[in-house]
Amino acid sequence: MNFDVEYYRRDFPALQRTLYGRPLTYFDNTATSQTPKCVVDAIESAYYNSKANVHRGVHTMSQEMTALQEAARERVRGFINAESTEEIIFTRGTTEGINLVAACMGDSFKDGDEVIISVMEHHSNIVPWQLLQRRKDIKLRVIPMDECGVLNMDAYRGLFNEHTAMVSVTHVSNVLGTVNPVKEIVAEAHRHGVPVLIDGAQAISHRKVDVRDIDCDFYAFSAHKMYGPTGVGVLYGRKSWLEKMPPYQGGGEMIAHVSFDHTTYADLPFKFEAGTPDFVCIAAMHKAIDYMESIGIKRIEEHEQELLKYATERMAAEFPQIRIYGNAPVKDAIISFMLGDAHPYDVGLLLDKQGIAVRTGHHCAQPLLESLGLEGVARASFALYNTREEVDRFIAALHRIEPMLL
Numbered sequence: 001m002n003f004d005v006e007y008y009r010r011d012f013p014a015l016q017r018t019l020y021g022r023p024l025t026y027f028d029n030t031a032t033s034q035t036p037k038c039v040v041d042a043i044e045s046a047y048y049n050s051k052a053n054v055h056r057g058v059h060t061m062s063q064e065m066t067a068l069q070e071a072a073r074e075r076v077r078g079f080i081n082a083e084s085t086e087e088i089i090f091t092r093g094t095t096e097g098i099n100l101v102a103a104c105m106g107d108s109f110k111d112g113d114e115v116i117i118s119v120m121e122h123h124s125n126i127v128p129w130q131l132l133q134r135r136k137d138i139k140l141r142v143i144p145m146d147e148c149g150v151l152n153m154d155a156y157r158g159l160f161n162e163h164t165a166m167v168s169v170t171h172v173s174n175v176l177g178t179v180n181p182v183k184e185i186v187a188e189a190h191r192h193g194v195p196v197l198i199d200g201a202q203a204i205s206h207r208k209v210d211v212r213d214i215d216c217d218f219y220a221f222s223a224h225k226m227y228g229p230t231g232v233g234v235l236y237g238r239k240s241w242l243e244k245m246p247p248y249q250g251g252g253e254m255i256a257h258v259s260f261d262h263t264t265y266a267d268l269p270f271k272f273e274a275g276t277p278d279f280v281c282i283a284a285m286h287k288a289i290d291y292m293e294s295i296g297i298k299r300i301e302e303h304e305q306e307l308l309k310y311a312t313e314r315m316a317a318e319f320p321q322i323r324i325y326g327n328a329p330v331k332d333a334i335i336s337f338m339l340g341d342a343h344p345y346d347v348g349l350l351l352d353k354q355g356i357a358v359r360t361g362h363h364c365a366q367p368l369l370e371s372l373g374l375e376g377v378a379r380a381s382f383a384l385y386n387t388r389e390e391v392d393r394f395i396a397a398l399h400r401i402e403p404m405l406l
């Protein structure tokens with residue numbers, strides 16, 4: 001495959017740095033990806049040339065910034081194939097998107113209602129529903145998985161009853177890499193008339209996401225995991241649901257008319273965008289999408305899959321002591337592992353000393369880790385700019401640290 005990774009690496013200044021005199025090997029892409037220069041340039045240009053508040057002024061700079069923000073909304077719409085920009089809500093990230101849905105959809109839930117989530121959810125798709133439990137007597141029902149990290153779809157089908165009000169599951173597990181069959185999950189929920197939220201934080205930069213094909217009712221993701229800026233994200237919501245939902249927060253920009261007695265709300269999507277949005281980073285997210293699409297999401301996915309296969313095979317062949325968690329047949333480029341009984345923090349610290357950044361800990365998925373009988377794991381995850389040479393360096397470093405830890 002003709003994927004000129006060295007060419008793309010030059011777009012990412014952070015990748016040129018060294019750690020402890022060694023070249024940086026950045027394998028913590030699941031937590032956040034590095035940012036290409038075009039995205040940072042867009043931030044600089046907006047701050048230097050057109051920083052004016054959006055949707056507020058008749059003056060030229062305000063109009064320019066508004067145009068940049070709304071162009072980004074149209075770009076996001078096309079990127080995920082939503083029907084209308086009214087369905088694209090700018091948020092602070094995945095977490096805020098899920099909290100918004102839990103709070104606003106939850107408003108109409110009745111005591112006794114149930115929300116189906118899965119065992120592999122990130123805390124940000126567990127805790128918002130638990131916060132709702134302070135207002136409503138709702139139950140969480142959890143889809144189990146098998147030993148490879150594949151959701152048990154029979155068990156899922158068995159969780160529905162007349163109290164099921166919502167399904168909320170992750171597209172891709174940030175620990176196991178499992179790519180969940182979201183179309184099937186949505187189809188089953190819709191057979192019961194139940195809406196579905198998909199947590200797309202880990203899917204959006206690794207595979208093509210088409211919300212109309214998935215047919216989900218909500219889809220949340222963060223820009224910082226897709227080569228974009230920090231602090232912004234997107235919640236896609238089906239228009240018919242967004243129209244029914246009450247606003248999330250109150251403030252400027254989300255209103256049609258305010259009096260001390262009564263307020264009417266702005267049209268979609270602004271009803272859900274109270275206050276000044278991070279319009280600079282929203283404009284920069286546009287560039288991140290352009291960047292990914294200029295390379296091709298499919299090509300990025302193929303490159304990452306090759307790295308996943310290569311690294312997994314070498315780890316399995318060369319380290320009898322390594323256990324890899326997550327062996328689903330459809331899996332994104334995430335490898336969570338234990339090196340014998342070595343503490344994952346020790347693995348992470350020793351790898352760091354060799355210039356290799358991996359994540360360690362519970363990865364904001366404590367219930368999943370507990371179900372595996374673990375407190376933490378080390379996790380290596382790949383992005384478009386990672387190389388086979390970096391995997392070689394990682395394997396060599398593991399060989400070096402193994403005798404120190406076991």
Ligand code: PMP
Pocket residue numbers: 030031092093094095096122124125170172173174199201202222364
């Ligand atoms: N869901 C999943 C599956 C994630 O991996 C993450 C980030 N680790 C989140 C949600 C939360 O994303 P953010 O912190 O950007 O809101």
